[in-house]
Amino acid sequence: MMAEVMPLARVHGPGDVRLDDVPVPLPADGEVIVRVAACGICGSDLGYIAQGGLGGVEPLSEPLPIGHEFAGTIEAVGRGVSGLATGQRVAVNPDHGYIGGGGPEGAMAPFIRVRGASLGETVFPLPGHVSFAQAALAEPLSVGLHAIERLGIAPHDKVAILGAGPIGLCTVAMLRSMGAEKIAIFDRVETRLERARILGAGLACNVDRQPMVEALAEFHGAGERFGAPHVETDAFIDCAGSPQALTQAFGAAKYRARIAVVALHKNPVALDLWRMMANEILITGSIAVDRAEAFGKALAMIAREGSALAPLISHHFDFADFHEALRTAASTEESAKVMLTFADNAA
Known part of the structure; x- marks a missing residue:
């Protein structure tokens, strides 16, 4: 030097x-x-x-x-x-x-x-x-992988990713590499969604064009429990940091769905704890250290x-x-x- x-x-x-x-x-x-x-x-x-x-x-x-x-x-x-x-x-x-x-x-x-x-x-x-x-890229890819492992996601699971920024895209790549096929991702930026499609997302939805829950019901299926509708998504990974997106996912989560929060939320988010109890929803943070x-x-x-x-x-x-x-x-x-x-x- x-x-x-x-x-x-x-x-x-x-x-x-x-x-x-x-x-x-x-x-x-x-x-x-x-x-x-x-x-x-x-x-x-x-x-x-x-x-x-x-x-x-x-x-x-x-x-x-x-x-x-x-x-x-x-x-x-x-x-x-x-x-x-x-x-x-x-x-x-x-x-x-x-x-x-x-x-x-x-x-x-x-x-x-x-x-x-x-x-x-x-x-x-x-x-x-x-x-x-x-x-x-190993660092951001390992962030996505850590969330996947926190939720115990298997290749057959139906997964939804909130946010198609770099971490969301890296999570798509890691899921596709492990053989997952029912990968959905949501964002408002079409160029990022197109990258997600190339990387292996089966559904890359612009939420300004179709609501997330509606798109998930079509892609992953839908059902009902205790009179409340849900989508058949097994796992949600929050890479967006959007309170609206997280509460929508939480409100549509099925029995024993799993949710990982990777994104940084700058303010508290209100969640329906009755629904969490009744559907035994697992929610966990995910910080890769x-x-x-x-x-x-x-x-x-x-x-x-x-x-x-x-x-x-x-x-x-x-x-x-x-x-x-x-x-x-x-x-x-x-x-x-x-x-x-x-x-x-x-x-």
């Missing part, structure tokens, strides 16, 4: 994100330095910028580094690290140290320190045919089916065009996953 300083994307306050010059990291014991080649822009990154921090309640005591969906090449290895070597192409599970999510490191930078570097836990070698941009196994499964899927995941990435921007990339990622009409690339670091 020739340079002594590098740019790092950090949030300083609401709507205030800057590329700050910071020292290039050096590895301490148990750490590796990764030369970043690709880093996805996540909805949570945009949320941190808009809110001015993780929750927007307390002012930041120091700038917040962002970027947690990334892959690159190991540049340096600290003492005590086994199974990893300089020059290895890798993807990184950001859970340890909360990379880009409250910790001291962020991957929207040419180099990043990975603390607790452990083969198959935090750092995962890449097959030669997997590109860095594909590998950077401590998910080394799911991360590895996502990378294995990428290695098998990487070309089929092309619809997930809508744009590639060089890191030099950071602010333009953020503007594009914030436009739901034109973007899915926006990927930052580091031309000088690609190999």
Whole structure:
């Protein structure tokens, strides 16, 4: 590493994100330095910028580094690290140290320190045919997989996904990879719904054209219990964060339906607890942490089916065009996953 300083994307306050010059990291014991080649822009990154921090309640005591969906090449290895070597192409599970999510490191930078570097836990070698941009999808794909596993979804289950943003689309891809066929997804953005169709959704419904419950009744079937109608959907995965969509799903859920909330709801949502009791509806949160196994499964899927995941990435921007990339990622009409690339670091 020739340079002594590098740019790092950090949030300083609401709507205030800057590329700050910071020292290039050096590895301490148990750490590796990764030369970043690709880093996805996540909805949570945009949320941190808009809110001015993780929750927007307390002012930041120091700038917040962002970027947690990334892959690159190991540049340096600290003492005590086994199974990893300089020059290895890798993807990184950001859970340890909360990379880009409250910790001291962020991957929207040419180099990043990975603390607790452990083969198959935090750092995962890449097959030669997997590109860095594909590998950077392992993080959002593992978010979708974690929700699937939280609900115990099997290939024969009928699944509805609320929201066709990047996480919703990644969830479609993971469900299709495991053999699920009765996949429905709902959104208002037709371009994202078209991506969902290509990725394997059997129903991609624009709720401005047809109500969600009506579409599910046609696609999954409908029934009645205790005089109340329901749809035959086995599992709902909320990737939208829309109170209206969640309450509609809850109100139409059948006996022993399962619901996972992946999206960030900024305000409390009122749910019909009588219906929850009477229909034994299971509702669970799903936040992907401590998910080394799911991360590895996502990378294995990428290695098998990487070309089929092309619809997930809508744009590639060089890191030099950071602010333009953020503007594009914030436009739901034109973007899915926006990927930052580091031309000088690609190999």
